[in-house]
Amino acid sequence: MKWNLRLTAANKGIWKASELQRSLAEHGLVISAGKMSGLWSGQPVSLKLEDLDVICVVLGCEIGDLLIPEPEKVKRPGRLASVQEATTGTTVVPAVVPKRRDGRSLPPM
Numbered sequence: 184m185k186w187n188l189r190l191t192a193a194n195k196g197i198w199k200a201s202e203l204q205r206s207l208a209e210h211g212l213v214i215s216a217g218k219m220s221g222l223w224s225g226q227p228v229s230l231k232l233e234d235l236d237v238i239c240v241v242l243g244c245e246i247g248d249l250l251i252p253e254p255e256k257v258k259r260p261g262r263l264a265s266v267q268e269a270t271t272g273t274t275v276v277p278a279v280v281p282k283r284r285d286g287r288s289l290p291p292m
Contacts, residue, residue, distance in 0.1 A: 185251040186226045190236070202225075203241070212237040217281050 188203075197203050200223035204214055214222070221227055239246060240278055 185253055186222075187249055187251050189224075191242055191244050191248045195244070197242070206241045207237060210237050210241055244266055 192198075192203055197206070200219050203223070204216075204219045207214055214234075222230075235246060235249065238249065242248075
């Protein structure tokens with residue numbers, strides 16, 4: 184997903200993070216300067232759904248204006264195998280590598 188807060192805010196005439204921060208506070212969402220900076224300048228690590236509701240109300244936008252899907256970035260397992268199958272006529276089965284649950288390494292083979 185691509186975070187699109189800055190462009191959405193600019194389309195509504197809000198050009199500074201502090202302007203948006205004040206508007207959000209007027210609607211009951213108090214955000215620290217550090218978190219506001221993260222929302223404004225980058226991709227948020229986490230965001231409550233209730234906070235998204237307030238942001239959408241303040242900006243008069245839909246969630247699709249703030250979050251833009253990027254399906255091309257999703258890894259699709261089996262795609263490489265299907266491409267190879269189409270070109271060579273054989274199916275490639277990926278190797279299974281066991282892992283220990285306790286974090287220790289496996290003995291040499």
